[in-house]
Structure formats: structure tokens, C-alpha cells
Amino acid sequence: MILTANEILLHQETNKLYRILWIEENNIIVYLIDMDDENEKALPFKRKFQEIQDELITGTLLKQKEDPYFSIVQQSPNTKNISIRDQAWQLIKDIVVQEPKIYEKHNRTKLMASVQAEQSISYPGLRKYLRKYWQRGKNPNALLPDYHLSGGRGNEKQSGDKKRGRPSIYSSIGINVDDETKKNFRFAIDKYYLNNKKNSLTKTFxxxxxxxYAEDFYYENGILKMKFKDENKLPKERQFRYWFHKEYSTKEVLVAREGSRKYGKDHRELLSSATQEAYGPGSRYLIDATSVNCYILSRDNPNWIIGRPVLYLVVDVFSRMVVGMYIGLEGPSWMGAMMAIANTAMDKVKYCSEYGINISKEAWPCESLPEILLGDRGELEGYQPERLVSAFNLHLENAAPYRADWKGIVEKRFDVTDQKVKPFLPGYVEKDASERGAPDYRIKARLTLEQFTSIIIKQVLAYNMTHYIENYHRDGDLLEDNVEPVPLALWNWGIQHRSGKHNYFAEKIVRFHLLPQEDVSVTEKGIRLNSKLFYSCDRAIKEEWFVHARNKGTWKMKASLDPRNISNLYILNEKTGDIEPCFLLDESKRYEGLSLDEVKYITAQEKIMRSGLKLEELKAQLGFMEDAEKEAKQAEKESNQNRSSNLSKAEQTKSIQKNRQYEKGARRKEEAFTFVESNKTAAQVIPFSKEVQTDDFKRPSIKDLLKQRMEQKDE
Known part of the structure; x- marks a missing residue:
């Protein structure tokens, strides 16, 4: 453990600071002094070097970098203070250099006595100078007077009966600003000044x-005037202004009068440039989106105007290089931001070739993720973006509300892009679009999304390779190597000299982790998502997931899904790092090719339909219950009227089979198919003789049968 003179040590238990004054050459003895201001008799004392080392190792002592006296010894003193300092320095300069002799008490007493013999100074006075010199860093400026502690600066003065300050010559006597007056001041400022009406201080006064302080109003020569209670007891406007500037900060006033949004945008402090936040390429990327001022057409039908596309740009702070982009109809949203972030990790040669643009690797050498990504709160807040942190150790920062200036670099890039491509875009919306009589720029649209993207890519390439960045703050290394403030030149230099902040990942891995994750359940019917969608995959079949689920119970897992097309799920094999695609099973094939929103809509509509049909079913069921109950009661009533009341249970049940056979035969005759029309007149039967007696051939009732049996039994 290395120790040096003037180092400060903090004792963890007592919270005291000690300054090292001198270290013996063989590192045996160390002299220190207590830096506590309140201890006026603090004098040097010695300790063993090894003891201090041991306490530093165990953490009892800590090295303190901040020097509490730094501001005092580094100040620019006035002539008077310099004179006082020099006088004190002359007294001690010859004895403080006699180290370590001056630190031993018996030697120090002799040295101080010799000074006293030559100079007119007391022993306590001389000891005070020595203490200040040692405590404050063995610097002559340590002897400067502590006038900054005098006068009660910043402390409230007590009000008395006598008026303080210079007597008034031209006006009334005035008053001291007491607690009651301050209360009145605060009330007036809060009510009349700290609001959006923006009254002046004079008007507020x-x-x-x-x-x-007004008592009444009166007219004088037709002019209404105010009458004061006592003109000699009025506060002065200068008192009011003095107290206002003392009590209220500039920021507090601006926020109250302008609003926090406007303060953050137009009045906040500008303490650093964006470039100072990034050491090299990849330290920090900025992402933002804007709707392009140009209408485009559908690629499938040139008669369809599909509105204005959304442009996403991702810009490297250090080099101002456009490292990623996306042009589409998504957003501004996480879905659009996801596409732009994925593009930052994409091979730009491959990307440009998709639009018929051939470039070399050196023309756009960006295919990595940054250390920090700054974007809008709406796009980079929430669970889904947080996956970037866990997957890629990518730190996310959100710009504060109404603080687009925090992303000034990428905002400026939008302006430049807009101005560069404006003359060549049919359907571009001019500023006069909303004025009366202005042409309808929508009907001038001629570009498809792909054609528009091709134009923007070419403009981005030209910007990266040739754009001169105004007011770029080149540091010493950049100046020494004479690096041009052009994005591609800054990027290449930074990669060579200040690399290490980039994170390289395979494009498919980046795309996978950018996709939203959903909770899925492994069941005997498949991998279930949202109760309607069932998937399977080769790994699940090979490892018999669904057999295990049926016999041992279901379990949950995470799967990635592109909500724009739910035909596939994607599962990461944590052991191999492979991405396993899952396909829809036959049960869910009807949803193939749809978006998640469409599936949710269909499901919601089916629930609405089901709810409506269930209601109709319930109505019908309740109606049936009412009808059946009524019919059953009527049947019961009729049956009770015709049934014999004196039959036993055995008598009612012993002939069930016989009765069933009889009833079956009767019903067969009734139910037999016949092709004779029922509306023909039946043949008339003529009896042989009027004297012939006709027997009643009707089937006897059960009552009659039982009666006959009883009679036979009696016989």
C-alpha cells in the first residue's frame, strides 16, 4: 500500500479526517494531524507505517480524495488578504521546513521560542498558524484569513424598531422587513408573479x-387614487426586489412562469455537448422516429394512397454515423423501433442489395449494438425492451418528456434528410398544405414504400461518407491525427483507437430477442398460446413434451412471437443456443397468416357471438321450462281425474309388460306407413237387419278388467 505526504485518511468509525504530514524514508514512522476544524489545539502525532497499512487493508481507514480545504487554498485572494498571509508565512517559513524535527513536541517548543524571541507574537497565535498550515495542505495559502466565515453572510438579520440601512432622503421613512412583511411579500409573489400571467415585479409590488397597505380610494380632480393606512410604514420597491431575488431562484421562477416543459426545452442549463457523453463508436446510440412529409402508394395497386411512411434513424453519438434505419408503416411504436434496432446489427451490404444498391463493406461498416441506447419513453419503456438489457447487456435511457433536445443529433439528422430529398419526392407535403387554395399533395404521390426506402438509403450513404459536421468538438487525439469531422472518418478512427464499446451478435439472435415474449403452456394438445393457438415443434415431439404434459401435468415457458404473423412461435434452446421454430397444429390452422391483433379480434367476436347465442339459448330454455311445467300440471290434473284411487302399488306395477305390449300394438297400427289419402270418404257399411244387436267392442278399461277378475275369484 503506497502512502504519500498530504494524503487524507478517513477513519470509518469516528468519521474523522487525518492528513499525512511526513513519512520516514524507510517507511517506519508516519506523522499525521487531525483535520477537525473545531479542535484548535490539534498538533502532529506519529504512528507506525505498518499500522496504517493494516487499517487501510481492513477498511478501518480509507483514502479520501476530496480535500475540504481545497477551495480555500486555491482562491484568488485580494491585496489585503495576501498581506495577512505573507505576514503569517514569514513567521513560520523557516521552522516548518525542519522536518521531522518540527513535529516532535520538545523540538517544536524550542523552534517556536526562537521565533517569539525575534517577532512580536504569542505562543497560541504562532501555534494557530502552524496548525492551519499543516491541516490545510502545507501550502502558504492555508494561512489566508477565514473572512468567508465572517459577517453572517446568508443569515437573516433580526428586525428591530429602528429602521436599518441608509436613511431615506426623498420619500417616507419606510420599514424594516420583518416576518409579517415577508409573509405579505410571499403572498403577493405567489399570487401575482409566479403564474402564467407574467406580471412584472413592479406590477406585483x-x-x-x-x-x-391600502385603506380606501378617493377622487382627486376626477382621478381615482389610493389612500394608504400610513405612508411612513410602506415597504420600498427596492426592499421588495432585494428580498425576491434573495428568496427565489431563477429556475424556480422560470418553471412557475413558463412551465416545466418550456423550461426544460428553452431555459435549462447547457453544460455539455452530446459528443462528451461518448468516448468512442458504440458508446451511445440515439434512436428516434418521425413521419415523413411525403405520401406514398401501395405496391399492389398504384391507385391506392397509403399515407405517409414513418422513418426511424439510429445514430452513433461519437461519430454521428447513421448505424441503423427503418422505413415502414409501423409506429412510432416499439414495433417500428424493434425493426430499426434489428437493422443496426444487420449486414448493410445485404440490406442495401435488397433494394438494388451495391456497396462495399467499408462504405457502411455498422452491424453491432451499442453500450447505451437513448430513445423516447413510449418506445423504450416497458417489459419488452427490458429484454435487451438481459440479453445483450444493453443499457436503455429514456428522454424526459418534452425533451427532444436530448436527442438533438438524431433530430438534426431528420432535418438534413428532409431538406436533401425534398426536391426529388413527388407527393412531398409543403408548408402551405393547410392553407386555403393550396394543392392537394396526396394525389401527387408516385413512390412505393420500397422506392422511397431506396432513395433514403442513398441519401444516408452520402451523408455518412461526405457530410461535414459543423461545430464538432474534436479532442486532442482527433486533432493530433487530423481526423476530418465526417461520420465515416470519425467512425473508422474511433474503431481503430477507441473500440471496445461494441457488442457483436448474430443477426438472428438480435431479431429473436427483439421479438415480444409471451407465456405459453405445454399441454397434451400442444404448446398453447392465448387458449386458441396450439403449436408443436421437432424438439417437443422428439423429447415427448406432450406425453409428459398429459401424464405429469402442464408447465409454462417463454416463447418469442412476431405479432404481425402468428404462424410461428420461436423457442430458444438454452443448452445449444439454437432457435427452435414452432408451427401451428391443425386445430389452429384457421389462424395461419393472421396477426395477433386479428386473432384477438376474431376471438373477441366469437365470445360476443357465443354470449349472444347463450342468451338466446337461456331465453328458450326458460320458455321451455314454463311450457313443460304447464303441460305437466295439466297432464297430472287429467290423469288424477281418470285414475282409480283405490289401487295398490302392486296392482299398478305388476302388469307393466302386458300393458306395454298392448300399447305397442296400438301405436304400430297408428304409426304404420300408408299411401291412402286420408281425405277420401270411408265406405258406408249397411247392416243386414235392423234387429241385429251390435256389441260394444271397445277395449275394457283397467278398472273393468280388475272388476272382472275380482268377480271370477269370488266364484
């Missing part, structure tokens, strides 16, 4: 007088 007038409201103050009217509110608290």
Missing part, C-alpha cells in the same frame, strides 16, 4: 400595496 403595486398589487402588494393594494392588497395589504
Amino acid at each position: 403595486e398589487f402588494l400595496l393594494k392588497e395589504f
Whole structure:
């Protein structure tokens, strides 16, 4: 453990600071002094070097970098203070250099006595100079007077009966600003000044007088004037202003009068440039989106105007290089931001070739993720973006609300892009679009999304390779190597000299982790998502997931899904790092090719339909219950009227089979198919003789049968 003179040590238990004054050459003895201001008799004492080392190792002592006296010894003193300092220095300069002799008490007493013999100074006075010199860093400026502690600067003065300050010559006597007056001041400022009406301080002072010091109004020569309670007891406007500037900060006033949004945008402090936040390429990327001022057409039908596309740009802070982009109809949203972030990790040669643009690897050498990504709160907040943190150790930062200036680099890039491509875009929306008589720029649209993307890619390439960045703050290394403030030149230099912040990942891995994750359940019917979608995959079949689920119970897992097309799920094999695609099973094939929103809509509509049909079914069921109950009661009533009441249970049940056979035969005759029309007149039967007696051939009732049996039994 290395120790040096003037180092400061903090004792963890007592919270005291000690300054090292001198270390013996063979590292045996160390002299220190207590830096506590309140201890005026603090003097040097010695300790063993090894003891201090041991306490530093165990953490009892800590090295303190901040010097509490730094601001005092580094100040620019005035002539008077310099004189006082030099006088004190002359007294001790010859004895403080006699180290370590001056640190031993008996030697120090002799040295101080010799100074006293030559100079007119007391022993306590001389000891005070020595203490200040040692405690404050063995610097002559340590002897400067502590006038900054004098006068009670910043402390409230107590009000008395006598008026403080210079007597008034031209006006009334005035008053001291006491607690009651301050209360009145605060009320007036809060009510009349700290609001969006933006009254001046003079006007606020007038409201103050009217509110608290007016007694009445009177007319004089036709002019209404105010009458004060006592003109000799009025506060002065200068008192009011003095107290206001003392009590209220500039920021507090601006926020109250302008609003926090406007303050953050137009009035906040500008303490650093964006470039100072990034050491090299990849340290920090900025992402933002804007709707392009140009209408485009559908690629499938040139008669369809599909509105204005959304442009996403991802810009490296250090080099101002456009490292990723996306142009589409998504957003501004996480879905659009996801596409732009994925593009940052994409091979740009491959990307440009998709639009018929041939470039070399050196023309756009960006295919990595940054250390920090700054974007809008709406796009980078929430669970899904947080996956970037866990998967890629990518730190996310959100710009504060209404603070687009935090992303000034990428905002400026939008402006430049807009101006560069504006002359060549049919359907571009000019500023006069909303004015009366202005042409309808929508009907001038001629570009498809693919054609528009091709134009923007070419403009981005030209910007990266040739754009001169105004007011770029080149540090010493950049100046020494004479690096041009052009994005590609800054990027290449930074990769060579300040690399290490980039994170390289395979494009498919980046795409996988950018996709939203959903909770899925492994069941005997498949991998279930949202109760309607069932998937399977080769791994699940090979490892018999669904057999295990049926016999040992279901379990949950995470799967990635592109909500724009739910035909596939993607599962990461944590052991091999492979991405396993899952396909829809036959039960869910009807949803193939749909988006997750469409599936949710269909499911919701089916629930609405089911709810409506269930209601109709319930109505019908309740109606059936009412009808059946009524019919059953009627049947019961009729049956009770015709049934014999004196039959036993055995008598009612012993002939069930016989009765069933009889009933079956009768019903067969009734139910037999016949092709004779029922509306023909039946043949008339003529009896042989009028004297012939006709027997009643009707089937006897059960009552009659039972009666006959009883009679036979009696016989």
C-alpha cells in the first residue's frame, strides 16, 4: 500500500479526517494531524507505517480524495488578504521546513521560542498558524484569513424598531422587513408573479400595496387614487426586489412562469455537448422516429394512397454515423423501433442489395449494438425492451418528456434528410398544405414504400461518407491525427483507437430477442398460446413434451412471437443456443397468416357471438321450462281425474309388460306407413237387419278388467 505526504485518511468509525504530514524514508514512522476544524489545539502525532497499512487493508481507514480545504487554498485572494498571509508565512517559513524535527513536541517548543524571541507574537497565535498550515495542505495559502466565515453572510438579520440601512432622503421613512412583511411579500409573489400571467415585479409590488397597505380610494380632480393606512410604514420597491431575488431562484421562477416543459426545452442549463457523453463508436446510440412529409402508394395497386411512411434513424453519438434505419408503416411504436434496432446489427451490404444498391463493406461498416441506447419513453419503456438489457447487456435511457433536445443529433439528422430529398419526392407535403387554395399533395404521390426506402438509403450513404459536421468538438487525439469531422472518418478512427464499446451478435439472435415474449403452456394438445393457438415443434415431439404434459401435468415457458404473423412461435434452446421454430397444429390452422391483433379480434367476436347465442339459448330454455311445467300440471290434473284411487302399488306395477305390449300394438297400427289419402270418404257399411244387436267392442278399461277378475275369484 503506497502512502504519500498530504494524503487524507478517513477513519470509518469516528468519521474523522487525518492528513499525512511526513513519512520516514524507510517507511517506519508516519506523522499525521487531525483535520477537525473545531479542535484548535490539534498538533502532529506519529504512528507506525505498518499500522496504517493494516487499517487501510481492513477498511478501518480509507483514502479520501476530496480535500475540504481545497477551495480555500486555491482562491484568488485580494491585496489585503495576501498581506495577512505573507505576514503569517514569514513567521513560520523557516521552522516548518525542519522536518521531522518540527513535529516532535520538545523540538517544536524550542523552534517556536526562537521565533517569539525575534517577532512580536504569542505562543497560541504562532501555534494557530502552524496548525492551519499543516491541516490545510502545507501550502502558504492555508494561512489566508477565514473572512468567508465572517459577517453572517446568508443569515437573516433580526428586525428591530429602528429602521436599518441608509436613511431615506426623498420619500417616507419606510420599514424594516420583518416576518409579517415577508409573509405579505410571499403572498403577493405567489399570487401575482409566479403564474402564467407574467406580471412584472413592479406590477406585483403595486398589487402588494393594494392588497395589504391600502385603506380606501378617493377622487382627486376626477382621478381615482389610493389612500394608504400610513405612508411612513410602506415597504420600498427596492426592499421588495432585494428580498425576491434573495428568496427565489431563477429556475424556480422560470418553471412557475413558463412551465416545466418550456423550461426544460428553452431555459435549462447547457453544460455539455452530446459528443462528451461518448468516448468512442458504440458508446451511445440515439434512436428516434418521425413521419415523413411525403405520401406514398401501395405496391399492389398504384391507385391506392397509403399515407405517409414513418422513418426511424439510429445514430452513433461519437461519430454521428447513421448505424441503423427503418422505413415502414409501423409506429412510432416499439414495433417500428424493434425493426430499426434489428437493422443496426444487420449486414448493410445485404440490406442495401435488397433494394438494388451495391456497396462495399467499408462504405457502411455498422452491424453491432451499442453500450447505451437513448430513445423516447413510449418506445423504450416497458417489459419488452427490458429484454435487451438481459440479453445483450444493453443499457436503455429514456428522454424526459418534452425533451427532444436530448436527442438533438438524431433530430438534426431528420432535418438534413428532409431538406436533401425534398426536391426529388413527388407527393412531398409543403408548408402551405393547410392553407386555403393550396394543392392537394396526396394525389401527387408516385413512390412505393420500397422506392422511397431506396432513395433514403442513398441519401444516408452520402451523408455518412461526405457530410461535414459543423461545430464538432474534436479532442486532442482527433486533432493530433487530423481526423476530418465526417461520420465515416470519425467512425473508422474511433474503431481503430477507441473500440471496445461494441457488442457483436448474430443477426438472428438480435431479431429473436427483439421479438415480444409471451407465456405459453405445454399441454397434451400442444404448446398453447392465448387458449386458441396450439403449436408443436421437432424438439417437443422428439423429447415427448406432450406425453409428459398429459401424464405429469402442464408447465409454462417463454416463447418469442412476431405479432404481425402468428404462424410461428420461436423457442430458444438454452443448452445449444439454437432457435427452435414452432408451427401451428391443425386445430389452429384457421389462424395461419393472421396477426395477433386479428386473432384477438376474431376471438373477441366469437365470445360476443357465443354470449349472444347463450342468451338466446337461456331465453328458450326458460320458455321451455314454463311450457313443460304447464303441460305437466295439466297432464297430472287429467290423469288424477281418470285414475282409480283405490289401487295398490302392486296392482299398478305388476302388469307393466302386458300393458306395454298392448300399447305397442296400438301405436304400430297408428304409426304404420300408408299411401291412402286420408281425405277420401270411408265406405258406408249397411247392416243386414235392423234387429241385429251390435256389441260394444271397445277395449275394457283397467278398472273393468280388475272388476272382472275380482268377480271370477269370488266364484
